[in-house]
Amino acid sequence: MHISEGILAAPVLLCGASLAGVGTLVGLRSINMDRIMTVAILSSAFFVASLIHVPIGPGSVHLLLSGLMGVMLGWGCVPAIAAALLLQAVFFQFGGFTVLGVNIVIMAGPALLCGLLVRPFLGRGEKQLQIAAFLAGFVSIALSALLMALALISTDQQFWLTAKVVLFAHLPIMVVEGLVTMFVVRFVHKVQPDMLEGR
Amino acid sequence: MKFLLLFLLIMVAATPALAHRLSVFAYEEQGQLQVESFFSGNRPARNCEVVVTAEGSGENLAQSITDEAGRATLPCPSAGKMVVSVACGEGHRGQWLYTANDIQAEVIPSLDATLKDQGPAAQVDESQLRLLIAQELDKQLAPIRRQLALNSTQQPSLQDILGGIGYLLGLAGLVAYLRTRQKG
Numbered sequence: 172m173h174i175s176e177g178i179l180a181a182p183v184l185l186c187g188a189s190l191a192g193v194g195t196l197v198g199l200r201s202i203n204m205d206r207i208m209t210v211a212i213l214s215s216a217f218f219v220a221s222l223i224h225v226p227i228g229p230g231s232v233h234l235l236l237s238g239l240m241g242v243m244l245g246w247g248c249v250p251a252i253a254a255a256l257l258l259q260a261v262f263f264q265f266g267g268f269t270v271l272g273v274n275i276v277i278m279a280g281p282a283l284l285c286g287l288l289v290r291p292f293l294g295r296g297e298k299q300l301q302i303a304a305f306l307a308g309f310v311s312i313a314l315s316a317l318l319m320a321l322a323l324i325s326t327d328q329q330f331w332l333t334a335k336v337v338l339f340a341h342l343p344i345m346v347v348e349g350l351v352t353m354f355v356v357r358f359v360h361k362v363q364p365d366m367l368e369g370r
Numbered sequence: 371m372k373f374l375l376l377f378l379l380i381m382v383a384a385t386p387a388l389a390h391r392l393s394v395f396a397y398e399e400q401g402q403l404q405v406e407s408f409f410s411g412n413r414p415a416r417n418c419e420v421v422v423t424a425e426g427s428g429e430n431l432a433q434s435i436t437d438e439a440g441r442a443t444l445p446c447p448s449a450g451k452m453v454v455s456v457a458c459g460e461g462h463r464g465q466w467l468y469t470a471n472d473i474q475a476e477v478i479p480s481l482d483a484t485l486k487d488q489g490p491a492a493q494v495d496e497s498q499l500r501l502l503i504a505q506e507l508d509k510q511l512a513p514i515r516r517q518l519a520l521n522s523t524q525q526p527s528l529q530d531i532l533g534g535i536g537y538l539l540g541l542a543g544l545v546a547y548l549r550t551r552q553k554g
Contacts (some may be wrong), residue, residue, distance in 0.1 A: 174461035175392065204549055211542030215535040222526060258537055262530040265391050323461055337460055 172235060172315055172341075173221075173259070173274055176267030180325040187322070188272030191253060194279060198249035206247065209366060213240050214251035218258055221265060234344070237278050237315065238308035239352045241286025242293075243359070243367065248286060252279040273322050281314030293360070293367055300360055301353050308352030312345045313338065392418075392464035395519040396454045399512040400505075403444045406516075407436060407456040407464060414440025418458040425451040425467065446470060466519075 179187075202210055213236075220234040240248040253275045259265040266274045285307040292303035320334035359366050392415055394407045403422070407415040420442045422432045431447040436456065447470060455465040494502065 173391070175463040177455075177465075178457075178461055178463050199545070202545070204546065207542045207546045207549075211538050214542075215538045218534050218538060219531060222531065254538055254541055255534075258534040262534050263391065263526045319461060333460060340460075 172278060172319060173256075173266035174270050174277070174319065174322060176270055179270060179273060179322060183322055183325045184269055184273060186272075187270070187274075187276045191249075191272040191275035191279070194246075194249040194275070194283070195253045198246045198251075198253075201246040202244075202250070206244075210244055210247045210251045213243060213248075214255045217252060218255035221259060222263070234348060234351060235278065235312060235315070236348070236351070237282035238285050238304075238311035238348055239355055241282035241284070241311060242289055242304060242307050242352065242356055243286075245286050245290070246283065248282045249275070249279045252282065277315050277318045277322060280318060281311040284314065285311040293356075297357070301357055304356035305349040305353040307349075307356075309345045309349035312341055312348050316341050392456060392458055392462045393523045394454060394456045394464040394466040395523050396466050396468045397512070397515040397519045398446060398470070398508075399515070400508055401446055403432070403446045403454075403468070403470075404512075404516070405434075405436070405442045405444065405454055405456070405466075406520075407440050407458075409462070414438065415456060415458050415462075416440060418456050418462075420444065420454065420456050422447060422468075423453050423455070425453050466523075 217236050217240060220236050222233070224233050237248070237252065240251055244251060253271075256266065256271060256274050256278065260267055260271060289303040289307040292299045316337040317334055320330055320337050323333050324330050356367070392407060392409055394405065396403055396405045398404070405420050407418060407420075409415055415436055416438055418436045418440075420434045420436060421430065422444060423430055424447075431452060432444040434442040434444050436442045451467065451469050453465055454468050455463065457463045
């Protein structure tokens, strides 16, 4: 899901960087004292998740956990993902500094959207909670794939072709991500329901 | 919180492999530039465009497409620094800075012809002997060159991973500190 350095055009990079900057600031303001550690730990989970490969079919995929972060952290997921992506760029050379903004938008945008959409359903009983959490994990990856294809329009690649390839490649991970989000949210809801209340 | 920490520990314990990064490396073998590229988990990058450009001027020196094993063989361009970049679509791109070693590429191919002309009892003078040895050495050294190039593609280590987690927790501490100062 990381776009490499030297692919995108300058306007796309600037656009991504400014959106990511605003999102990160809003996110930072929204985190209250009690939740700082939760944000940091989920951010660490995101940072590490990209390293763990699950071979599926011809290729291999890795978890992103963006949907889970959206559900658990709300706006707080933006700075969490931003910090993790920055460190991935530094330590693992995933993406890069100039594309950091765009990569943040690609991963944090859908996470935030899904998190906010799913939130009202969290208090409405076990079944609705599970379906909502699954959808958050599933849809956030799909939207990220679409956003990535959108960002790649600025190169000579055709949008629908790229979108199809990226969506198809991420289909298994959408399901896995949905399931992981569902199980984690259900577990947290049972064990420590107050963790899901953050804004 | 305990659950989250446990979750994190489990993830760290799993075998790390590179994700979504296209690694590229190049080395010289018998006067040819060998380029290899692979994704995370050593999956070869197939059918990707390889372009060699001169560093600085950006002049296009050679181009090719990787095969099923993620390899491409290009004519070794003249001496100097060059950028070998591989693009695989869907936002994947990797590059490798290569400095060509000009002498061997120029001279070695001409020797074979000379030796064949003279038949089995060929007389070899010192300069030809030097070339012959250079050629053999080149063959023998190719795997070592490859291994050296492969080793210098950076792989994330456990230190990197733990360091990153440490940074994130440290950042959280910083945010918490700034918050309390604001309040106080």
